[in-house]
Amino acid sequence: MNQKYKVEIIWIIAVLAVLFASMGINFYVTGMKSFSIATKETPGENLNGTIIQVTGVQWSWSFEINGVKSVDNFTLIVNHTYTMVVDSLPVGTGQAVIHDLLIPQFGIQVYAVPGQNNTITFTPDKTGTFIFECVEYCGYDHYKMRGYFSVVD
Ligand SMILES: [Cu+2]
Numbered sequence: 001m002n003q004k005y006k007v008e009i010i011w012i013i014a015v016l017a018v019l020f021a022s023m024g025i026n027f028y029v030t031g032m033k034s035f036s037i038a039t040k041e042t043p044g045e046n047l048n049g050t051i052i053q054v055t056g057v058q059w060s061w062s063f064e065i066n067g068v069k070s071v072d073n074f075t076l077i078v079n080h081t082y083t084m085v086v087d088s089l090p091v092g093t094g095q096a097v098i099h100d101l102l103i104p105q106f107g108i109q110v111y112a113v114p115g116q117n118n119t120i121t122f123t124p125d126k127t128g129t130f131i132f133e134c135v136e137y138c139g140y141d142h143y144k145m146r147g148y149f150s151v152v153d
Contacts, residue, residue: 029131030104030131047083047085047119047121048083048121049081049082050065050066050080050082050083051082051083051085052085054086054087054101054110054112055086055087055088055089055112056086056087056088056089056112056134056145057088057095058095058139058141059138059139059141059142059145061101061132061145061147063149072146072147073147073149073150074149075150075151075152076124076149076150076151077124077151077152078124078125078126078151078152079123079124079125080123080124081121081123082121082122082123082124083121084101084119084121084122085117085118086101086118086119086120087112087113087114087115087118088113088114090114091114091115096114096115097114097138098113098114098138099134099136099138100112100135101133101134101135102132102133102134102135103131103132105130105131106122106124106130111136112134112136124151126151127150127151127153128150128151129148129149129150129151130148130149130151131146131148132146132147132148132149133146133147134146
């Protein structure tokens with residue numbers, strides 16, 4: 001075989017290997033074997049369940065449940081209903097940027113916008129550890145805005 005083709009074939013196989021490896025890692029990390037879709041509240045309706053106040057910060061996620069604050073992790077109870085109220089730090093803090101909270105296993109994606117409360121109601125129907133992350137580029141350490149939360153019995 002011509003030496004030139006050999007190099008191209010090796011190159012194509014190497015690129016495919018990298019792509020399939022990253023796909024495998026992604027499937028492993030997100031564990032997307034099954035997921036349920038959350039329901040979006042209509043503005044003005046009463047918020048159901050326990051409120052989770054979520055604030056996007058450069059560069060972490062703050063969660064407050066029943067007055068208890070945690071950063072980049074939280075714990076929920078299975079088959080219990082929660083409403084996430086998601087926003088970002090307000091104008092004047094120097095960190096008023098838009099983030100976007102993604103929880104792939106529960107079909108949740110909510111923008112975190114300064115001065116705006118975006119709500120989503122959901123009931124986790126399985127126990128385990130699940131990833132959440134920011135999917136709106138929000139500055140230098142955007143990639144650090146991720147963590148894991150637990151759903152327990
Ligand atoms: Cu962000």
